[in-house]
Amino acid sequence: MNDTSPIASPLRLIQIPRLAARGRWRVEAMRSINEPLLLWFTRGQGRITVGGITRGYGAHNAIFVPPGVMHGFEVSSHVFGTAIYFGRDCELPLPEEPLHLRVRDAAAQVELTGILDNIQRELDSDRPAHDRAAHHHLGLLGVWLDRQIAQSGADSRPRDAAARLVARYTALVERDFRSGMGVADYAAALGVTPTHLTRVCRQSCDRSAHELLQDRVLFEARKLLAETTIPVGEVSRRLGFTSAAYFTRAFQNRVGATPSAFRRAN
Template sequence: MASEAARGIPHYYLYGDQGADVELDFLHIEPIRDRSGPNDWRIRPHAHPDHMQALLVKEGGGTIRLEERILPISVPGILVVPAGIVHQIDFDPGTDGFVVTAALGCLKAAAASDPRLMGAAERPAVYPLEGTGVSIPAVFDTFEWLHREFIWSAPGRRTAIMAQYMRLLVVMLRLSVTHDDPGIAAPDRDYDLLVRYRALLETHFRSERSLAFYAGDLAVTQARLNTACKARAGKTASDLLYERIVIEAKRYLVYTESSVAQVAHLTGFDDPAYFNRFFTQRVGVSPGAFRKQALHREA
């Protein structure tokens, strides 16, 4: 599954879901059987450019292909599929467990207190749980509790979900240090460039809008940067930059009481009117209308 082939690989938020990803800045969890069963237990080659996945396989089994390597699925075991990694899964019929799909923004928030958590989430892996010293009942409880909180609407739901997701990242970190394999997949240069570009965006997206700046810092041409982003994320470098700005603006609108003008300033816009046009063009509603809709959904 080299870069040339990856350009023709579908990009999804959830497998088979053609919806836009921009709105999805949190996480999703569902039983493996819910999506794999109706697809004859085969998840065909695809990638999640803006989301990483962690799977708990409790029973059953099968194989997973991560880029160029095909590996048996350990049972019970944890599969880690970082954002942008092309993968294919052939489950044995009746396989059970959970799939957690987390947006990169959610992942970064959960891993903020310990950089090693992010490192564990960026390492493609198939981890057996037997013989690792990790408590298997505790791992099962983490996924099951995360699923309960996801489908309920109890007070503190988002906080509880984040707490369980952090617990899952700690499990992945501890499993990663018990395995000597430095990495399952061997991503190509497009993937490496996309990862470095995303990291650079996190530092500069509020102040730098020029692709020339990012390409220069990455020591590539703008055309090369665009090629990598299109190959691995299915979007241009500018698309990824603008999406990152929109996601940050949405967070301020939903989770703070900042005025729209203040949100404009916080996301790097000197002119609130220009921010309004920018946001409305990409989201379909004005910042004020988006805030009202979000608050109505939360009520």
């Protein structure tokens, strides 16, 4: 599991456009974080992939991503909303599986907006016990989620065998993407053929098993190149590539620049 969220206070609210301010790859490529995340979209639309399942999202969609679940979503200049990072030490009772809620009730939309405003107000405050107050409001956000699940009858679990297989595959990728394992290795671990694994991945998220794996690995590569001074050869080794030359070719084919050029630009 790898934390790729912005470094800040344990509980934080970040406007979604800011997440992509230093490159859309930071939100669109597959990755996971070590804390619960709620995405509240208030404007725009696109596609989001969570645990290997791709769905469309639009205004007034709330998407909950548990810690360690691989995800990525499209973001354009028309997309607006808030990302709520609950913090690594969050002890609230929250869903254990990904959840996608389409919140059509206007009162529920207003209620959520009010909760988020209250959290942000306390986080920005210097009044005594403002941190404790912010976490109490966060507790109300957990209650809001519970009520929306109960009212909508939402089932956060994958509903068919293909979706369950892809969810298991992405969980394995998230655990082992630094190992240098290929699709055939993951397929063997899951007890299926590489062809079948690729077929169900395309069915669930319109990407092959190899594309999902490569996207996760190269997100990590871009993050290391952009945020550290680790030599390119060491980045290659840490991500399981057999040689720096092979890593450079794979990176350039996917990103459109060599690792060194990408680092200079970022």
